[in-house]
Amino acid sequence: MSSAATLTGFARHELRLAWREWLAMMTGGRRRRTRTAVIGLIAFAAIMHLPAWAVIGRFASLQLPVDKSSLIVITATIILAWALMLSQAIESVTRVFYARADLDLIMSSPVKLTNVFSIRIAAIALTVIGMALLFSTPFIDVLLLGGGVRWLSAFGVVIAVGLSAAAFAIAITIVLFRLIGPARTRLVAQVLAAVIGAGFVIALQVAAILSYGTLSRFAVLTSDRFAALTPDADSIVWWPPRAALGDGAVLLLLVSASLLLLGGIMAILSPRFADTAVSASAHAVTSRQGRGFRNFRGGSRQQSLRRKEFLLLRRDPWLMSQTLMQLLYLVPPAVLLWRSFSDSSAAIVLITPVIVMAAGQLAGGLAWLTISGEDAADLVATAPLLPSQVIRAKIEVVLIAIGVIFAPFTAALAFASPLQAAVTAGGVIVATICATAIQFWFRVQAKRSQFRRRQTSSRLATFAEAFSSIGWAATSSLALAIPAAAAISALMTLALIVATWKLSPRRE
């Protein structure tokens, strides 16, 4: 077989793997669900047109030339999309390095590794672009319907942004490998992915709070002060919005530049990709903790279990990045809280639902890791403890972790408003208990490394967990504003929890 044919075959193989991985994520690995997943996806895309219409429908009539304020808002939206794509691309690159499923096969095959890894880089770029197109299509459709075919160029901008995000992700990850070594790169890259994904919006919100006392990020973007700081309308900075608005020449330049960037990265870094992959797969051998023999700690059997769970949670790169992301989302409300001490703004009420929602979401993830993600299930099952004692110790870990993370926020809130602090604390407790209960009812024996796919094992549990957090966040918020409505919201959320319990496979 010729070299070109081999590479074409490998490209096909990569695309097939990407497709099957995505399909498995959608269907939970069950073939029979493929049709349902496709129908669900079409329905989701159709429904997404409604919020898309509400959010950007009014911008469909925009035409070049536009004012600076519009250019800023469109640029910020594109930067946000780029940040999210970069975050996803960093995750994908890290996964390629650390999941060595087929690396041994590839690296022992008689093909030029540079070419093979170039294809793998291209596959990452395609996956990132594919996901971006999936989520942006309803929004671009709305612009097309309202403003005409010139908005087709927005698809080109999404492709250009995806290409450059993939290029940057690969460069960042390989630079991290060189700077801090493979052992730390996994954690740092995941944390970086989380920070980049959330950082831009959060930075805008913090700026808005500090300047205008509001959580609205548009307050900064549409301000005269910000407009005065930006370059003139013919600057290269405005190429992306101009391309999105239908400037064909600029779009061509933008896509060409992105392709050149990715091509350059592929040419320079593909040879290092192989070395990096080998280092990543071998790094664990030298990952050391502690120094030689030491004395064991005492305590009860449950204490041993709790200690082990805390140790594993602390060493979980996914959890670290997710916790950091949840905490990052709490930064804007925390800044708002700090400002509200002086001017007693009503906006402080917004903090409560954010905290309750974050607690519920984090508790769900923690509960899955501790209850379902037990790597040594046989060991724990053959230990001289009752199953109820094991479960209790694991649930205690979730509650303690949530308490440690959210108690400082609630305590700070108590200085501004004791009532709101009490309501927030109640909301955090209830949301945590409900999320943990859902994970308990839907528990399955799994490896911790399967966390990314936990949603596929039960869509019902995933949705119930999300709606429970949203429900308790809304209830807490309403309890402060309209107590009667809070009662209705609480009843509705409780009904959801009861229905979830009724449908769960392990009612206990």
Add this chain to the structure above:
Amino acid sequence: MISEHAALIVQGLTKRFDRPAVDALDLTVRAGEFYALVGPNGAGKTTTLRMVAGLLRPDAGAVSIFGIDALRDPVAAKQVMAWVSDEPMIYDKLTPLEYLEFVAGLWGIPPKVSQDSARHLLVSLGLEPHLDERCEGFSKGMRQKVALAGALVHDPRLIILDEPLTGLDAVSARHVKGLLGDRVRAGDTVIMTTHILEVAERMADRIGVIASGRLVAEGTLTELRQQNGHTDTSLEDLFIALVDVEAAAA
């Protein structure tokens, strides 16, 4: 007489999945004995031992471990028993030392006792140079040794092992066999499934042959030979003959 000295008594043990996996099995293992359970793939060896270890609930039957009814009082039975599966289940993010500390804590062993035991095991199994490395980079053989150390750190009286030598190199296998031999000489009981008949032949005091969920033959190698009318045949030939007879009968 036997029951007074029995480490394990299994009576009428039954488990059915799509078909009977274990079919009214009776088995007695004496205290201080090295017992090897051999049989073809799918014969019911692992299912039997998982039920004994409390990992699987039997459909029928009784399990007694040193006189403790394991189905009625599983916690007391588990206190004196250890289980090592063929696929070592350990925590990637823990070091061998942290793993042993956790296991000893689960069994409620005082730290002063367990840390000495852990040190001895890690040295015996050649894991001392790796005791501070996380297990995520370990080979299957090293992981198996960590799992075995975990099973022994709480000093169980009954050690149940499912294919413990799979994936081990010759030196590691010798370490493991030596360690298990030492435990038997110290009065503990070892029950082991294995596909390596030579190991069963050399190490086991008695051998049980299981096929289609039933014990088709049991005894010392000499007894097995006598039962089958051969005086100088190998265990491998005996095993094949016994399994063939069982397959023909089925």
